[in-house]
Amino acid sequence: MRLEYFEMIDRIVSLDRGTKRIEALSTVPQASPIFEGHFPGHPLMPGVLLTETMAQASGYLVLALMDFTHMPFLMAVDRARFRTFVGPGAALAIAAELEHEGSGYAVTKAKITVEGKPICDAGLRFKTMPFPAGLDAPMRERARQIGLLAEAA
Amino acid sequence: MSSTFDTVAKIISETADIPREQITPESHAIDDLGIDSLAFLDIAFAIDKAFGIKLPLEQWTQEVNEGKVPAEEYFVLKNLVARIDALVAAKNA
Numbered sequence: 321m322r323l324e325y326f327e328m329i330d331r332i333v334s335l336d337r338g339t340k341r342i343e344a345l346s347t348v349p350q351a352s353p354i355f356e357g358h359f360p361g362h363p364l365m366p367g368v369l370l371t372e373t374m375a376q377a378s379g380y381l382v383l384a385l386m387d388f389t390h391m392p393f394l395m396a397v398d399r400a401r402f403r404t405f406v407g408p409g410a411a412l413a414i415a416a417e418l419e420h421e422g423s424g425y426a427v428t429k430a431k432i433t434v435e436g437k438p439i440c441d442a443g444l445r446f447k448t449m450p451f452p453a454g455l456d457a458p459m460r461e462r463a464r465q466i467g468l469l470a471e472a473a
Numbered sequence: 474m475s476s477t478f479d480t481v482a483k484i485i486s487e488t489a490d491i492p493r494e495q496i497t498p499e500s501h502a503i504d505d506l507g508i509d510s511l512a513f514l515d516i517a518f519a520i521d522k523a524f525g526i527k528l529p530l531e532q533w534t535q536e537v538n539e540g541k542v543p544a545e546e547y548f549v550l551k552n553l554v555a556r557i558d559a560l561v562a563a564k565n566a
Contacts, residue, residue: 395511422521423530425514447514
C-alpha cells in the first residue's frame with residue numbers, strides 16, 4: 321500500500337467470475353506523511369482512504385469482469401460504515417462483490433476486515449466508460465503487478 | 474397513466490429530489506426536469522432494480538450522439554415508460 325500514490329491494493333488473492341467476487345490483501349504502511357496529520361501522534365488510516373481501498377478492489381473486479389473494455393470511475397458511495405480504527409501495519413483483507421452490472425454503470429458491495437474483524441463496508445457505484453486515451457496501458461500494468469491478470473486468466 | 478409511469482415518477486422524485494407533481498408523462502428528463510447524467514445513472518439503477526431489467530443506456534446515448542434517434546425518444550417520460558414496458562415484456566416472453 322502506497323497511500324501517497326493511491327496504490328491501495330497490494331495483491332489480488334482471488335477472482336471468482338461465477339460469484340463475481342474479488343478478494344485482495346493490503347498492508348497499511350508503518351509510516352506515511354498522511355499519518356502526520358491524521359492524527360499527530362495518533363496515526364489512523366483515514367476513512368476516505370479505506371473507502372478508496374474498497375473502491376479500488378471493486379474497480380479491479382469490474383475491470384476483470386468486463387475484460388478491460390471499460391474503465392470504472394467511482395460515482396457514488398452508499399451506506400459507508402467505519403466500525404473500528406485501523407493503524408499502521410494493519411493487514412487488510414478486502415472483498416468486493418458485483419451487485420448489479422448496468423449499461424454504463426456497475427454496482428458493488430465491499431468490505432474490509434482485519435483478522436476476520438469487520439473494519440468497514442459500503443455500497444459503491446461506478447460509471448463505466450471506454451478507457452480515456454493513455455489510461456489502458458497503465459491500468460493493465462498495475463493490474464499485472466498486483467496479480468489481477470494472473471487471477472483473471 | 475400506467476403503474477409503470479407511477480413507479481418511474483416516484484423513483485425520479487425520490488432520486489433527483491424533484492416534486493412529484495412536476496413530473497408528467499410529457500416531461501423531458503433532461504430539458505424539463507434538469508436531471509444530469511450522473512443523476513440519470515442513479516435513476517437507471519433504481520429502474521433496473523424495480524423492473525428487473527437493464528436499460529440499454531450506452532446504446533441509447535450512442536444513438537442520440539450519432540443523431541440516429543432524437544433524445545426525446547428516450548428521455549420524454551412517456552417514451553421511456555414505453556421502452557421499460559417493452560423490456561419487461563421481452564424479459565417475460
